[in-house]
Amino acid sequence: MPDFIYEHKVYYNPVEFAMHFIGGTWKMPILWRLNQRTMRYGEIRKALPHITDKMLSSQLKELEKHELITRKVYAEVPPRVEYSITKKGKDVIPVIEAIRNYGLKKMKEKGLKEGGKPKLSPGK
Amino acid sequence: MPDFIYEHKVYYNPVEFAMHFIGGTWKMPILWRLNQRTMRYGEIRKALPHITDKMLSSQLKELEKHELITRKVYAEVPPRVEYSITKKGKDVIPVIEAIRNYGLKKMKEKGLKEGGKPKLSPGK
DNA sequence: ATCATTACTATCCAAATAGATAGTGACTAT
DNA sequence: ATAGTCACTATCTATTTGGATAGTAATGAT
Numbered sequence: 259m260p261d262f263i264y265e266h267k268v269y270y271n272p273v274e275f276a277m278h279f280i281g282g283t284w285k286m287p288i289l290w291r292l293n294q295r296t297m298r299y300g301e302i303r304k305a306l307p308h309i310t311d312k313m314l315s316s317q318l319k320e321l322e323k324h325e326l327i328t329r330k331v332y333a334e335v336p337p338r339v340e341y342s343i344t345k346k347g348k349d350v351i352p353v354i355e356a357i358r359n360y361g362l363k364k365m366k367e368k369g370l371k372e373g374g375k376p377k378l379s380p381g382k
Numbered sequence: 383m384p385d386f387i388y389e390h391k392v393y394y395n396p397v398e399f400a401m402h403f404i405g406g407t408w409k410m411p412i413l414w415r416l417n418q419r420t421m422r423y424g425e426i427r428k429a430l431p432h433i434t435d436k437m438l439s440s441q442l443k444e445l446e447k448h449e450l451i452t453r454k455v456y457a458e459v460p461p462r463v464e465y466s467i468t469k470k471g472k473d474v475i476p477v478i479e480a481i482r483n484y485g486l487k488k489m490k491e492k493g494l495k496e497g498g499k500p501k502l503s504p505g506k
Numbered sequence: 507a508t509c510a511t512t513a514c515t516a517t518c519c520a521a522a523t524a525g526a527t528a529g530t531g532a533c534t535a536t
Numbered sequence: 537a538t539a540g541t542c543a544c545t546a547t548c549t550a551t552t553t554g555g556a557t558a559g560t561a562a563t564g565a566t
């Protein structure tokens with residue numbers, strides 16, 4: 259597999275290239291939610307309790323740039339903006355499912371067996 | 383999905399937890415190769431032309447710690463060390479396949495259509 | 507004696523990613 | 537007048553990740 263150059267950056271293999279679009283802590287969780295339903299900015303933030311505004315808006319912007327989601331603004335006050343997944347965005351759902359299944363399996367594995375002390379944090 | 387605590391770190395969702403084991407630039411490429419066959423340290427390095435010794439040995443160490451690969455040392459000089467994928471390691475192959483397929487699809491998409499100027503870099 | 511081989515460690519540094527905190531604009535309700 | 541709502545933006549700082557470079561140990565070959 260020869261190197262692949264895209265937007266001035268070298269990618270060494272397809273995995274790395276894929277992660278350019280869906281990598282980072284928040285992109286997959288956001289897409290996962292938007293695959294369930296269209297949501298407003300504030301709803302996504304509530305659904306992802308630990309995300310900061312900076313991360314949320316920057317990640318939404320990148321997802322929109324790559325056409326994995328769309329942004330629809332309503333001319334209202336206070337503002338209303340809705341985000342939806344696109345056809346291209348749906349392409350990544352199988353990827354998220356695979357990673358999610360693996361993560362869930364690991365959680366059970368680690369949560370029920372070994373010494374890493376599994377814990378569900380108290381309700382904040 | 384409540385938070386999950388593992389080795390003093392909080393994970394917000396299964397995707398993030400999964401990425402703790404298989405995230406980073408090199409872990410999936412290494413597992414992918416070792417799934418094809420057992421390899422010596424130097425062979426892996428050749429197969430992944432851009433990796434540095436530091437990255438390779440640190441990633442191998444983490445993969446071994448998580449029991450995704452095994453390390454076998456032969457008492458020879460010069461040293462010989464062989465790495466193999468484990469049963470647990472094979473659990474992540476479907477994940478890699480999903481991400482790889484997505485990456486390949488994106489490469490074709492970007493490589494054949496849009497303005498990002500697709501290029502195969504010349505031989506190094 | 508010196509070099510080559512192999513699988514590593516040890517430092518140091520740069521870049522990328524993430525997080526905390528505060529502020530903005532336009533209108534509505536009190 | 538003031539506070540609240542919503543979807544952001546701007547700074548600043550901290551943490552994580554990745555990479556360059558050099559060095560080590562044990563032995564056999566020249």
